[in-house]
Amino acid sequence: MAETEVPELPVARPDGCPFDPPAAYTALRADEPLARVRCPGGMDAWLVTRFGDVRAVLADRAMSSRGANSAHVNQSDLDAPVPPGSIIQLDGDDHARLRRMVVAEFTVRRVEAMRGYVQRLVEEHLDALLATPGPVDLVEGFALPIPSLVICELLGVPYADRERFQRQSTVLVSTDTTAEQGQAAFGELSGYLAALFAGKREHPQDDLISRLIARGAATGDELTMPELVMLGLSLLVAGHETTANMIALSTLALLDHPGGREVVLADAERAVEELLRYLSVVQFGVLRHATEDTRVGDREVKAGEWLVAALSSANRDEQVFAAADALDFDRETPRRHIAFGFGAHQCLGQQLARVELQESLTRLFRRIPDLRLAVPRESVRYKDNTLVYGVRELPVTWG
Template identity: 55%
Template sequence: MTNTHPVPGTETRDFPVTRPDSCPFDPDAAYARLRADEPVSLVRCPAGMDAWLVSRYQDIRSVLSDPRLSSRAAGSNHMLPSYDGRDPLPGFMIQLDGEEHTRLRRLMMREFTVRRVEALRPHIQKITDERVDAMLAGTSADLVRDFALPIPSRVICEMLGVPYADHLAFQRDSEVLMGFEADEATRDAAARRLEDYLGELVERRLVEPRDDMLSRLISRADETGRPLTVQELATLGVLTLAAGHESTASMIALSVAVLFRNPERMAALRAAPASIETAVEELLRYLSVIQFGLLRYATEDLTVGGTEVKAGEWLVAALPSGNRDESVFPGPDTVDLERRAPTHLAFGFGPHQCIGQQLARVEMQVALATLLRRLPGLRPARPLVQADFKLNDIVHGLRSMPVVW
């Protein structure tokens, strides 16, 4: 599946990847120009293929909900050093289409309903309070290592039935997979270790089921009565484990960094904790952590935003650009924590829209509200410009952020 249809006479730009020095939360300045002048524009991706970069909010929603556009072997693979077009493993629902995808999604949905996630809120609060207690026992901490990462990581481990004691190993491997720097052999080894690890857990739950998601998925057959295979269960487990902690951890850490840069907004949010839900939605919009957007593949000829796209061509739905579309979000580059706006695109759109979004919301709401309440003097230990941002990973985030209070 390589793009063999470069459009004659059309200029191909490099994929926009450069965040401005002035603000580490703003996407590449090229997006604003593209939205105005060339909303569907041909770019050369790091993986080597040319793709139509779709930069406006409405066009992105059309792309992500169009059944003629495939997710197969797509995801963020346009950012890899090279694209190998390998088919996804069975169970890797984020890169499957149609009935193959719906079957898995239906089986998974029941774990992530609003009701089920709300029932977890008191437990998420307890985990968060324990992290703050541990921080308060000292005088400084790394907000990523000691707070932002352990909260979603423990929650998803407990949901799935994965021992949290193993977190260092699987966090290291999922970080390799979320980055684009490791060579193919290193990525393959990390993926295999995660698959083997989850595969062993599945085998154990087959013999001895517990009250956890893996055990429930084992006992749940699809509408045709077909149960999930061990391979599907292991792959679903890897996907949920990785997706379940990386993006939320990044959102928590980056949100705190945004509040540090906007102390008056931080004070206003501390004074009005009931507005945390609105604030979290705005932070999701403003930060758009799936920073290089979502790749799709045209299975038929179609038109996107007035541009003809041929079967066999690639498209990228640029989420960070859609979330800064001035026709939908006035003053898009300002983080306005009281903004009431149409739904943002941070969780995607259409059939693959994030299945864990409600869980992510509750984790962010609890984590941020608790930090503001219990650590009123929280501030960065070093100037933010020195912070170690993840500029070359699927998910924008921070590697560490030393803080004092």
């Protein structure tokens, strides 16, 4: 690609290959691993496509995450201050303070303690599916409600309100959303959470937000209501959108690769790691802003320039993963992927997502070994216009 050519993001996926990232990424990794691209958000950026370079960008403290709300694909005010409590956008001490407060809620031990709850949810939803005559939509009946219930339980959000926050989160993750629509959805969801969290200050319960409020009161480092709301909103949206799409898309991938079902049943942990690498559902990458002159690979990046770390490209880097475009459950280092990001902003909830994926896929194929699509394969529709890739519906049947 000539350096003067400025392609536009997002780059289309190849026809007939719904699980693969854009084919252009392969050429860019080989010939121009940092390429200038024009973004719908209104800026030009360096598109970073190689695994090592993406990791380096995400680990570099000179790279600000202030645009990490996907400002490169949404209409955003690039000069707007970062909202208080935005754990994905804050840097340095402000980010470290929030992360320290929340990280205790996502330790391996605490997440493992939730496994039994996740197992019960999965079994209850499988009971309901098996009691339903005729084809069912696996997204609506299984993939979406399980992570929604888990994150509601964790945050103390009434599950009865799920339609309200799911509707607004759908607006927030769509790349077709206008600035006005995004602000309206953000305002409605923020108002809802502010009222809910105010009640938790008066009447604490056994949930993450109540514990944060109590911990802040005990240490003298209390989160303000705007901080609590923004933090809660980030966890709520991220906590169900990514995992729900991974469950449904992984199921479709396993329907396409029937041999993988036996791997899921025999070694769910290994299978899930390969699915995370292969699918990489954060499809438009992660945005960073250089705060000082730095170097990425053999390229000089100037202070003030933007970079898009393409996670899906990095996870298909042939120099790191042999036969990178193949779904291979026998990889020696299945956890080497960066589907959850890397560095200081690596996904807080990754252990919880792993548990949900392991339990959902294992129990799904154990209970329904003859699961199959109820529609022609080519009729499945994909979320090409959302920050998190997935399928819109997944009609399935069995028996």
